[in-house]
Amino acid sequence: MKYYDKLVFELSRKGRKGYSLPANRFPSSPAIPETLLRAEAPALPEVSEPDVVRHYTNLSQMNFGVDTGFYPLGSCTMKYNPKVNEDVAALPGFSGLHPLMHAGLTKGALKVYQEMDKALAAITGMEAFTFDPCAGAHGELTGLMIMREYHRHRGDTARTKVIVPDSAHGTNPASAAVCGLEVVEVKSLANGRVDVEALKPLLDGTVAGMMMTNPNTLGLFETQIREIAALVHEAGGLMYYDGANMNPLMGVVRPGDMGFDIMHLNLHKTFSTPHGGGGPGAGPVGVAAHLVDCLPDIRVSGFHGNFGVILRAYAYILMLGRDHLKEVGQYSVLGANYIKESLKDLYKLPIEGVCKHEFVFDGLVNDGAHDDVPGATTLDVAKRLLDFGFHAPTIYFPLLFHQAIMVEPTETESKETLDAFIEVMRKIALEAAEDPAILHDAPHSTPVRRPDETLAARTPVLKYKDAQ
Amino acid sequence: MAGFPYFPHTDKDIEAMLQRVGVSSLDELYADVPKGFLKRGKYALPESMSESEVREWLGQLADMNPKMKVFVGAGAYDHYTPSVIPYITSRSEFLTAYTPYQSEISQGTLRYIFEYQSMICELTGMDISNASLYDGPTAAAEAMKMAVACTKKKTRVLLSRGLFPHVLKVVETYARFHGVEIGYVPVMGGQTCPNCLRAELAKGDVAGVIVPSINRYGIIEDHSGFAEAIHAEKALLVEYCDPSALAVLKTPAEWGADIAVGDAQPLGIPLCYGGPYIGFMGVRKEYMRKMPGRIVGQTVDRDGKRAYVLTLQAREQHIRREKATSNICSNESLMALWVTVYLSLMGPEGLREVNRLSCDGAHYLHDELLKTGCFEEVFPGKPFLKEFVLKPKEFPGLMQQRLERAGFFAALDTEEGYVSFCVTEKRTKAEIDELVKRVKEG
Structure with a gap:
């Protein structure tokens, strides 16, 4: 570059x-x-x-995308974005439709929505979907609105709290706050799963529901999900599924079967639509049969959601069909475990065992925390990776570990790519032990090197006129 | 295994990888999932299609939507998209990247967002723009939340009835759940009523007021005195605007607004049945830290080179969680590139010309329609740009059907029994003459 x-x-x-x-x-x-x-x-x-x-x-040419190289950004599911999706979304019969045209003029578009509704219902075990939300967080907000509507329809207005695990995506508590709900955090156990015993005393008549992702942000399957769903339902709450981590369950497990009542999907993660440098995405929300009546009063975007994104996801589902759905889940899990097992001698793996589509290291074994042994931080590792032509994993999230490195390879990467990444990660670990200055000064070969973020925040220059 | 073009795995690869992981089969990777949850049997999905079959099928669906000449706006405008834009936005370095967390290899995204912010500030006259929001209506909803957050303890937001219905509906939905009380300012004589605004403000507890720069009847509103009245009550003025029209119209900043929002779809983004579009927001600098969404700032790198980064992130959900200014994460970044390339091509002159053509075409249509004798004027003498309403003498449905048969999507009926028309620079004089002829056939 x-x-x-x-x-x-x-x-x-x-x-x-x-x-x-x-x-x-x-x-x-x-x-x-x-x-x-x-x-x-x-x-x-x-x-x-x-x-x-x-x-x-x-x-x-100063930008790195999935088409440039390996992009193991945890929780973001940076899979390959098929090109046929782009072609069909650009068809003038779709791109020229005015959103206020009546059904007689939009039969083809409406058919896309109907078919997507059926397909997503089949994949997730939900009853029906709304396609209005434009992103994952927007879906969360919509889902929580549905949750509140459900309780309101039943005349139960005391339910103002939502339970969120401490490992949750930041959008979960933020969406709850926008929706006017109070956030109650539930702790994780040492094995990374929700502490069911800690959950029990939180459940009472003030709880609207619980938000979870499964597998969670550590990439671990919440093995007690049956008990958790039963407890929340018993207390009169609903279960919300954050679909950000749906990829490993594709073709294998359906959120609806695990007891979730409401969920969103990130079509730009699980369903291969391009991330576009931070959107547009789409966050359709699915509900179980008993919540279908709560959908109509909720309008969260101007027209019909991001139709262009929905079209791309539909093309992807048609390509996969029922025949290849399961490979998405299985290969994404295989790739993550393969990397984890190949690096856990040099990077701290806080929780042993088979992960799902992603996993979290807690920094290098040689993390530089002790003055007598050289080492480097997670930030240094991430920056050094850029020199070798890889995008960095997600870093410093989840917050459970101070030096978190969250790796998600996805199912569209070859063994050769994973091997090359493993080799570089091992080389970086050795550099950290032998000559950590290389890491502290990294990246060396990028168009710019570690911009001064403190200066940017202290003296904001946010437009061209400020810069002149 | 049959193989699939997006999965590079050979049987040999799978075997070697399973071995490293220490399990004997792909199914064993799910051994921790309680047995009852594993889906048995095939999913109720169609069989896998080949790429050519997908193209064929979606081509058929696209062909089921008849091609129409669009004479309707109402929040989505059929402006021309220059050929350059899709070529640039489909460059996969832009298209297949995500949020520029690693600034060293994301300077492309960061620079165009900085340019986008600069252009939004130019159009609105505001001090600071964010990197984008989902669409116009959600941008208005964010402005509503922001007004409440900036004014503390106040819980009412006033909405002009002149805002488009889809904007009202979204703001009302957000308000209901966020605990914001909504009040309304009616439209009198085709314009948000200043006296009614003062009366509503006098009731107290108003955090903000959202008014349209161009209202649902297409009329360019005069907001003289609005800012003074609203600021006297320590509330925020939010202007909802069409950024294309802001190339010529008085800016939100000139009206004294605290926040400018709207949908930037009219800046070259195709109609695409309502999305993806892009919400924009510009604010005065004292509200910088209350702003939702990503913001890109300029700085220098270690070697002193000019560089760009995501900044002021202490406002955002991944840092502040439930205390964040908004829950937004993914926004509409690629559409910001779309808008930035459009504005780079058009420049101030091109945008002025787009407004000139649209305005002249709309007035020509307006006058020709009146000459048919099939309509009554609703707001005589009120200034409009590219959109207007008339009261039809016949039942609107019949007129619409007649126009539709001739290939026109036009005369959209409103709640009040009017019909609305819109003309952009894409509509020709010949098309307008043909449309008027069809109207007369009634």
């Missing part, structure tokens, strides 16, 4: 244009009153079309 140091504003020259518009064949419309007009034109760049193309092509 080469460093390219331009902003599009810096390419601007007065009088240049990058657009082509039809000639105006209309009579002039009456002038808009002066009081309603802006004083000065916005200072947008004035650049030619080739300037624009070259600028953004250069910017793209």
